[in-house]
Amino acid sequence: MRVVQVLTQSGGGPVDHAVEVAVGLAGRGIDSHVVAPPDVRRRVGGSAGLTWHDQEATSKRDLAGLAGLARLLRSLAPDVLHLQDRRAGWVGRGLARSLPRTAVVYTLHGVADGLSDHVVGNLLADRRRRRDRMYYLHGERWITRWGRARVVSPSRAVADFAVHHVGLDPSRVDVVPNGVDADRFRPGPQAPSPASSQTSSRAPSGTGARPSLVWLGGLVPVKRADVLVDAVALMREDVEVLVAGDGELAPEVRALVAARLPESVREQRTVTLLGHVTDPAPLLQRADGFVLTSAAESCPMALLQAMATGLPAVATAVGGVSEVWGPVAPDLLCPPGDPRALAAALDTLVADPALRADLGARARARVLSTYTTEHCLEGLLRTYATARAERTR
DSSP states (O other), X not given: XXXXXXXXXXXXXXXXXXXXXXXXXXXXXXXXXXXXXXHHHHHHTOXXXXXXXXXXXXXXXXXXXXXXHHHHHHHHOOSEEEEOSHHHHHHHHHHGGGOTTOEEEEEOOOOOGGGGGGSTTOOOXXXXXXXXXXXXXXXXXXXXXHHTOEEEESSHHHHHXXXXXXXXXXXXXXXXXXXXXXXXXXXXXXXXXXXXXXXXXXXXXXXXXXXXXXXXXXXXXXXXXXXXXXXXXXXXXXXXXXXXXOOTTHHHHHHHHHHHSOGGGTTTEEXXXXXOOSOOHHHHHTOSEEEEOOSSOSSOHHHHHHHHTXXXXXXXOOTTHHHHHTTTOGGGEEOTTXXXXXXXXXXXXXXXXXXXXXXXXXXXXXXXXXXXXXHHHHHHHHHHXXXXXXXXX
């Protein structure tokens, strides 16, 4: 069976997910291919058993790139075409009827920011535009039906959006949670056991003796790094927060840090912007906890990576986050956009090493039981088998 993962993005959770899926499929002896911008292969460094195809389609206006992508997908003649972002989704589903032997699967990783509040728990992450309904509701419904595609959602929350707002047939929507490589993302050697943590905690990754938390993501509006900075300014406990990520809002976040956390408080509470971090695993292994402040999410890879590393988390109760983290620590889920609630939850976590160790152990156990790459592969292979059977009818 030839399975082709298709990406037009160069970074972010969907890219990490798609590459891990492709590697996992190759490890099972499947003829696994990745079609993606060359930056993805350069960042990943390739992988044994995978076949890479460099192809850029930088925007919906990049007609040459989109045409090149379409030609490449036709030439590969896959048994399963798995589309991993919106632009790839439109191209692949549009081609589906010219690929009569190909089963088409599209992963709806999330919802457009202008419609994000249509998902239970999410805030509206950006202004509502007239075209949002045309593209992301009516258009999604039409192109999915045209391509006879199966749709995968990493969370029940976004699957419900696909059914109740986009109008997709629920029998063609599968919930397959994202998975994480639990060998790559694993606790560091200094991680304490819950029993030994009554008097000690992980050695923090910074220069002081304060507990260290990691925030991981793009500095873009939906991730709400501003709420993080405001919350740290309101905290009582000493803490160091390391922000791993870059994006359009980096200058604004840097200015907000300077304004809200002046020199006089930086011995107690700091937020440090690290910029883009190629491999977050070592950073997570040196941390004491994780924080997620998004206004909207589905099944965030960053949270799964932190949990697999044995980190406790404070997170906003958005989208599928409640499905992932809620069973571990519902009291550490906060309303989105509420820095006071976030500060209170962070104080609770930072002040209690035993709680951190206990929740960290439970977090990794939850990943191992439900959210590994192997769990994800099993779910996707079931979807692929169903999609192929439907294609032959």
